[in-house]
Amino acid sequence: EVQLVESGGGLVQPGRSLRLSCTASGFTFGDYAMSWVRQAPGKGLEWVGFIRSKAYGGTTEYAASVKGRFTISRDDSKSIAYLQMNSLKTEDTAVYYCTISIAVADFDAFDIWGQGTMVTVSS
Amino acid sequence: QSVLTQPPSVSGAPGQRVTISCTGSSSNIGAGYDVHWYQQLPGTAPKLLIYGNSNRPSGVPDRFSGSKSGTSASLAITGLQAEDEADYYCQSYDSSLSAFYVFGTGTKVTVL
Numbered sequence: 181e182v183q184l185v186e187s188g189g190g191l192v193q194p195g196r197s198l199r200l201s202c203t204a205s206g207f208t209f210g211d212y213a214m215s216w217v218r219q220a221p222g223k224g225l226e227w228v229g230f231i232r233s234k235a236y237g238g239t240t241e242y243a244a245s246v247k248g249r250f251t252i253s254r255d256d257s258k259s260i261a262y263l264q265m266n267s268l269k270t271e272d273t274a275v276y277y278c279t280i281s282i283a284v285a286d287f288d289a290f291d292i293w294g295q296g297t298m299v300t301v302s303s
Numbered sequence: 304q305s306v307l308t309q310p311p312s313v314s315g316a317p318g319q320r321v322t323i324s325c326t327g328s329s330s331n332i333g334a335g336y337d338v339h340w341y342q343q344l345p346g347t348a349p350k351l352l353i354y355g356n357s358n359r360p361s362g363v364p365d366r367f368s369g370s371k372s373g374t375s376a377s378l379a380i381t382g383l384q385a386e387d388e389a390d391y392y393c394q395s396y397d398s399s400l401s402a403f404y405v406f407g408t409g410t411k412v413t414v415l
Contacts, residue, residue: 215404217349224305224409225341225349225392227402244401277348283361288396288404289339289354296348 182206182292184278189297192268200263200297202278210234210256212282215290216263218274218299228276231261246272268301275299306331307393307407314413315383323410325376325393331405333374336396340369340378343390352391353378380412388414 188200202214215230229242231252240252251264261278275298279290308326315321325338332338338356341349351360353369356376366387368379376395380387393407 217406225343225394225406226305227404227406230403241403243403279349284351284354284358287337287339287355287358289337289351289394290341290349291351291354291360293348293350 182282184280184292184294186276186278186294186297189276189299191300191302193303194268194270194301196268197264197266198268198299199265200276200278200299202261202263202294204259204261204280207282209254209259212280212285214252214254214261215279216252216261217277217279217290218272219277219296220271220274223274226274228263265299268299270301273299273301305408306397306399306402306405307395309391309393309407309410311408312411312413314415315380316415317383317385319383320379320381321383321412322380323378323391323393323412325378325407327374327376327395327405329374330399331395331397332371332376334398336398338369338371338376339394340367341392341394342387343392345389349392383412383414385414388412 185203216228231240249267254261275296277296279293340353342352343349356371357369397405
């Protein structure tokens with residue numbers, strides 16, 4: 181079964197750092213780009229960023245709201261993607277989902293989602 | 304922050320047809336990029352409903368259909384059912400500097 185499982189969320193003070201993990205199973209993780217999407221409480225979905233597969237250079241792209249503070253990386257040997265979040269702000273409070281495109285990879289749509297992990301930034 | 308605009312809510316009686324619009328601009332939908340739709344039930348992760356403007360993933364009922372024209376796209380739900388009550392989001396690619404992928408503002412569908 182294709183599955184994504186996020187972990188690492190929790191309560192953190194403003195200005196501090198937190199690292200989220202997304203563990204994949206059921207498919208060849210290294211063949212696919214991985215995105216992070218977040219959802220603030222009661223709000224809509226916001227794309228955070230993504231990392232390309234090694235075949236496409238393993239490069240990253242970020243939303244303007246997190247660029248320079250967040251870093252996405254991947255360890256294909258462990259089938260894990262990471263979201264390193266630095267200089268956290270209260271407005272970063274959200275459920276963070278990792279998501280990929282497998283069956284619809286030609287369309288840049290996200291067909292596999294994790295269950296999400298909650299990050300609360302508060303003093 | 305969202306660059307794709309959706310109506311906050313739509314409602315309909317069971318069996319009726321409802322449509323949700325998604326309005327973008329020349330840097331996303333109007334530039335020819337595909338539109339995708341997601342359904343999010345309360346407390347759960349989004350689920351892909353429509354991809355590539357009008358294609359349904361395996362398992363999605365044919366009551367759901369999508370279309371795109373110009374700088375807008377639409378999701379239609381025919382034969383509305385109680386289990387369709389959820390939030391719906393459109394998504395596309397954006398060529399501006401602010402984001403690579405963009406989501407719509409979201410629409411709450413209520414079954415009366």
